[in-house]
Amino acid sequence: MALLEVSGLRKTFGSIVAVEEISFSVEKGEVFTIIGPNGAGKTTTLEMIEGLQKPDQGEIRISGMNWSQHSAEMKQLIGVQPQSSALFDNLNVYENLDVFASFYKKSRSINEIMELINLTEHRKKRVSSLSGGQKQRLAVGLALVNDPELLFLDEPTTGLDPQARRNLWDIVLKLKEMGKTTILTTHYMEEADKLSDRVCIVDQGKVVAINTPKKLIEQLSQEREVQLTLSSGIEEIRALKSAIETHPATTKIRMDQNKLTFSTFRPEETLYEVFKFTTENHLEVEQIRLQDMSLEDVFIAFTGKEWRD
Ligand SMILES: Nc1ncnc2c1ncn2[C@@H]1O[C@H](COP(=O)(O)OP(=O)(O)OP(=O)(O)O)[C@@H](O)[C@H]1O
DSSP states (O other): OOSEEEEEEEEEETTEEEEEEEEEEEOTTOEEEEEOSTTSSHHHHHHHHTTSSOOSEEEEEETTBOHHHHHHHHHHHEEEOOOGGGSOTTSBHHHHHHHHHTTOSSOOOHHHHHHHTTOGGGTTSBGGGSOHHHHHHHHHHHTTTTOOSEEEEESTTTTOOHHHHHHHHHHHHHHHHTTOEEEEEOSOHHHHHHHOSEEEEEETTEEEEEEOHHHHHHHHHTSEEEEEEEOSOHHHHHHHHHHHHTSTTEEEEEEETTEEEEEESOHHHHHHHHHHHHHHTTOOEEEEEEEOOOHHHHHHHHHSSOOOO
């Protein structure tokens, strides 16, 4: 049995469909990362799994239990990283952990948590005097006070500098070594790539791809991405776009002013068509680039949207 099973989740707010149909399962010990463009439904999905929002439809099971029947047991099993703003500013690191631990029946040693989040030497510092990275680590620590099996980290590294971000990655990896399971969301592709056992790409409230970062990249690596920069008029470039679009080997295409970016299973064949078209119609090709796929390309290929850090 998977530790977490989510099937057919749907959530609307009035006429807004925040989550249309989301299903996945997560095995014990995995780091499972949900990525997607702004407004894709990631936070709503997490909040439904955490029991903070009720789905309109669908089922959530954690260790086989559901929120309507086993709420108390499930709260002991999960750890949710609070927003930094939920920390008590006037209390020190130790006191914050102590207050949160008092909410639970079972708790992990506070000294151990401080070691894990690397804040032992700052135990007496008030939250108001911690750096952004230290606050984020404390927020992760607060999610650990009940020694949860399943941890939810919603964009834990947003706004942190690269070093602080790496410190947080170390914590996630240590938790993995301890056999914990983490559901992560992030805006950083490198983070998804480095930490995740599997990545789930969500767009417009639906899962569009789910696999290991390596497999997701391999899945597309038979494809090549071609970037074509032209110095012709927009109408002519549009005509070329239509010609490429109708080629059977083309999977995705987008146009950004005088640049066409497309993916193809048979680059030689598609490029032959491209040059035939540009020669016959007197289009000038300024630059052409052929690229291998990265996790970022996978994201763009599945969602049609640019990734942003
Ligand atoms: N309480 C709410 N009331 C109305 N609309 C909401 C509410 N919560 C979320 N939405 C809408 O539902 C959609 C999904 O939002 P959600 O926050 O889940 O997306 P997200 O993928 O987490 O986005 P981001 O990356 O920007 O955090 C958005 O269109 C959002 O505006």
